[in-house]
Amino acid sequence: MSFYTSLSGLKNAQTGLSVTANNIANAETLGFKKSRTLFSDLVVGDSPKMQQGIGSTVQSITQNFGMGPIEQTGGALDMAITGDGFFAVKNPATSDVSYTRNGAFTVDDSGFVKDGSGNRLQIFTPTQNPATDLPVDCQLPSQSTPPVTTPPTPASPFAGVSVGLDGSVKVSYADGTNETIGSVALATFPAVDGLKQTGSSNWVASGVSGAAEYGLPGSTSLGSVKSGSIERSNVDITEELVGLITMQRYFQANAKAIDTATQISQTVLNLRT
Structure with a gap:
């Protein structure tokens, strides 16, 4: 389960990185309006005391129509x-x-x-x-x-x-x-x-x-x-670069979680042999 949970985070991070990269690429495009990625969590279980998170998904990619310079x-x-x-x-x-x-x-x-x-x-x-x-x-x-x-x-x-x-x-x-x-x-x-x-x-x-x-x-x-x-474009380069770093850390953290789950699975398999 942890593999799929972290995999959903990797996919979300990839989408977030793509949106941020598109904003940066259009920083000099006249009349361009930046976008941002919104995520939502996924849960399973009917009982409020037994619900379990199974990752996240992209809820929407919204546009910011604020005025540019x-x-x-x-x-x-x-x-x-x-x-x-x-x-x-x-x-x-x-x-x-x-x-x-x-x-x-x-x-x-x-x-x-x-x-x-x-x-x-x-x-x-x-x-x-x-x-x-x-x-x-x-x-x-x-x-x-x-x-x-x-x-x-x-x-x-x-x-x-x-x-x-x-x-x-x-x-x-x-x-x-x-x-x-x-x-x-x-x-x-x-x-x-x-x-x-x-x-x-x-x-x-x-x-x-x-x-x-x-x-x-x-x-x-x-x-x-x-x-x-x-x-001009309403993209703030400084803000987007901070967002780029945040998404990169988000991707790395989920990749690390998958790596940890792999090591645990390998340890269990070694115990059985």
Whole structure:
């Protein structure tokens, strides 16, 4: 029995080491959220006075969505959320929507604001109601011609873009005029820790997290958008290294227990011979 008890501890330690190693590996990944491993004990026996522990198991691997450090970049389309919420980004090929805290956005040849994987940032246009409407792709005007709007904007080349704390996306033209084309859409969830990781600092909704609830930055429980900044990983290297040492000792202790049980078994066998 002691072999299997200690073996469960070895397997748990291996899982804990993998989670810690993944945290360390993503210490420089923008918008990354660290995870931790939670264990629970295993017991057998019906009588409260005769119950025996038979090891442990991994109860869950939970994500910590605490805010990471904010780094100033100066880029107009670099955005950080100071508070709760996620940027919504849509895959143009599949229309699948993901959610991220990585606000390092750029513009493609068609004027769409996208992340590093080509997913398009979602915004609410001035005519939309965030309480009832779904956000749409954020597209900046062409470098040579202004967008078609009502009323029409002056026939002047596109000059630049800026994003306000309230998420408003404002484009400016060479003649000095400007126009607000929409506001960045932020999403929140009934159970954030139920989001499913998909890689690239992206998450998707699951049955545990519940459906996304959209809103404007600064409204209700949503944070503000800080342009010219990005959110770094919330991994604390010092904390993870201490956790790495703890898991290593946990592994060594269980391995030692197996070694001791082996020696006892060998001694018993020698007595019989």
